[in-house]
Amino acid sequence: MKKIIAFAGSSSKNSINKQLVTYTSTQVLGAETTVLDLNDYELPVYGIDYEEVHGIPDNAKKFLKTIQLADGIILSLAEHNGAYSTVFKNIFDWMSRIDGKLWNGVPMLLMATSPGARGGSSVLEIAKNRFPFMGGNIVAEFSFPSFNDNFKEGNVINENLNDDLNIAIKTFEDSL
Numbered sequence: 001m002k003k004i005i006a007f008a009g010s011s012s013k014n015s016i017n018k019q020l021v022t023y024t025s026t027q028v029l030g031a032e033t034t035v036l037d038l039n040d041y042e043l044p045v046y047g048i049d050y051e052e053v054h055g056i057p058d059n060a061k062k063f064l065k066t067i068q069l070a071d072g073i074i075l076s077l078a079e080h081n082g083a084y085s086t087v088f089k090n091i092f093d094w095m096s097r098i099d100g101k102l103w104n105g106v107p108m109l110l111m112a113t114s115p116g117a118r119g120g121s122s123v124l125e126i127a128k129n130r131f132p133f134m135g136g137n138i139v140a141e142f143s144f145p146s147f148n149d150n151f152k153e154g155n156v157i158n159e160n161l162n163d164d165l166n167i168a169i170k171t172f173e174d175s176l
């Protein structure tokens with residue numbers, strides 16, 4: 001069976017992006033999905049001086065290894081000031097020091113959500129433009145707007161959004 005990893009680009013314990021990837025991962029058929037949490041891969045803030053003195057921390061190696069063993073990736077990015085959250089950018093930077101093609105060419109369902117009407121579109125756009133240079137194979141993308149209005153008790157309650165999300169999930173499944 002194909003192995004999928006799912007995680008949010010957030011360290012919030014109430015992360016709405018984690019709620020979205022968790023829900024999405026239950027909808028993917030015919031694959032074994034593991035939901036990961038960036039809090040389990042704590043890292044120092046990336047800096048060239050730190051790297052020269054201490055090397056690359058084990059947690060960056062560990063997370064990259066997990067990506068390299070996966071047949072597919074579901075990622076939902078939190079948007080902070082129109083860009084990646086610090087915790088995501090940090091692990092991304094660390095992993096890029098080990099392997100510039102860190103996404104490993106496996107199919108990725110790339111998502112973002114926020115409480116606002118734009119649903120993290122800015123960070124989604126940044127990732128969409130950048131990941132293909134780094135082994136990213138984004139087969140489907142999804143921006144989920146106004147999370148708190150459209151997602152309740154673990155489910156998508158807006159029918160149109162649910163239909164669109166199902167289309168993205170199906171495209172991802174078919175590419176595995």
Ligand SMILES: Cc1cc2nc3c(=O)[nH]c(=O)nc-3n(C[C@H](O)[C@H](O)[C@H](O)COP(=O)(O)O)c2cc1C
Nearest residue numbers: 010012015016017018078079080081082114115116
């Ligand atoms: C420092 C900071 C900056 C933020 N900037 C944005 C933003 O640019 N666009 C947006 O839609 N939401 C923004 N938000 C709100 C986040 O979308 C919201 O906190 C969301 O819950 C983050 O996702 P998470 O729950 O998965 O961590 C910001 C929040 C913080 C704390």
